[in-house]
Amino acid sequence: MSQRRCERRVHDGERNHSFIKMRRSLSFSLSAEAIRMHIGRFDIKRLTRRQQACDCRTPKLEVHLAGAVFLFLCRLTPATICDSNERIFMRRILDLSMTLQNDVPSDPPGYEYSIAYTSHQDTVPTLERRYPGLQASDLPNGEAFALETVNLSTHNGTHVDSPWHYSSLLEDGTKPRGIDEMPLDWFFRPGVKLDFRHLPDGYVVTAEDIERELARIDYSLRPFDIVVVNTSAAAKFGTEHYAESGCGVGREATLFLCEKGVRVVGTDAWGWDAPYKYVAERYARDGDPSIIWEGHKAGRTVEYCQIEKLRYLEQLPSHGFQIAAFPVKIFAASGGWTRAVAIFDEP
Ligand SMILES: [Zn+2]
Structure with missing residues (x-):
């Protein structure tokens, strides 16, 4: 390997927005064909022998270094393989997390x-x-x-709710899992963004709303997609109005997603359900307790997790990215904080 350049830029102008752009440019003195032939074998010695056999002038040490760096890159970006003597890898990471910061409101009074x-x-x-x-x-x-x-609390900051948060018993009588028991591969999956910023505060999203939005963005849900909803609450973050803003996702819509195989959802509002204030008004009017926390309680029917208090969803495309949101492992807990990010691999 003759050259490796790595640029890393961090823009953090507002101290709660991190945008990391990593560019790797690699120029190999090894032929692309030699690398391709050995990539699946991870056999540096064999790679060395082949280079020597083909009378390559690359020094042996340099070949070893090329192999080591190559294996390192395989671990980081396994889908990106050089197919010429120079290949540019671009990985862009968008922070989807809020900054924990004193005196910046992100929870209602009593939850600070x-x-x-x-x-x-x-x-x-x-x-x-x-x-x-x-x-x-x-x-x-x-x-x-x-x-x-x-x-x-485990529900301050950008965090993941576990099914244990919703109830101590699932509808089938079994015990829901805590955050430390959730499978990690749920939390690193293709992401889909649904734009519900036009929906009024307190509105409860239905399955039909989701189907309409999926049709608009021309996307068919796949099992284990991470579905995040961009609400009008995002624009109120950092103000006392944040926790009372944005739409929520109801039981029917949550189960619709679960039936499609989705197991992790997310919102940039304070919570997955509609804000307390609006649900309380409806409860006072209709006296129907089934509307209280109806989205969360859907997790008693099908175990799922939700990421709450996400940020910067408005900067995401509708799809074409991965979301990583591994929750902090807290024994038998109802939730865990996460540094949620969207990852774009661009050739
Ligand atoms: Zn929560």
Whole structure:
């Protein structure tokens, strides 16, 4: 391998929006044919022998390095293989997560979280106790280390709900799974975005709404697609109106998705169901308890997970990307935080 360039740019202008663009440009001194012949075998020695047999002038060490880097790339972008002497790989990652930040409203009153910051100076006494005789002046800049203590629930921040959140018993009498029990391969799948920003606050999305949107974007759902809904709540993020904004997804629509084989859904609203305020108004009017948390409770019929408080869905196309949203593993918990991202592999 003669050259490897890697550029990584991070734009984080608003401190809650991260856009990472990674470009790898590779130029191999090995022939593309030699690489292709050996790619499935992961056999660097054989690759070396073949290069020597074909009187390639590439030094042996360089061939080994090429093989090592090649295997590394196979692990990262297995679908992208060079077919010429120079191949450009483009991987774009769009952050779909909110930043945990004090005093930026993202939950209704009573559900707030807090972050306590301990400075590099605050921790000097800790090091002085740990290393008798040490003084602050002995440390670079007189500093020890920074750390933060966070007080939040599993449902603050961008997070994944597990079926245990919805109920302690499924309709079939079995126990729903906690977040630590969910299969990881649910959370790294092709993504589909449904644009429901035009729907009014409090509206409950139906199966027909989803079918109409799928027809508009010309997409047929496949099992295990991750379906995310872009609501009008996104524009209210960071204000006190956020938790009361956007549409919700009802039981019928949630089960419609589950019947298509979808097991992970997501929303950029505060929750998967319609905001409390509107459901409370309907309940006061009709007295029907089945509308309370109807989307969540559909998880008693079919186990599914939902990602809540996503961000930047408006920047996504309707499909043609992957979503990765692995939940933090908390024993027997009803949810876990996630750094959800959309991944675009572009040739
Ligand atoms: Zn939740």
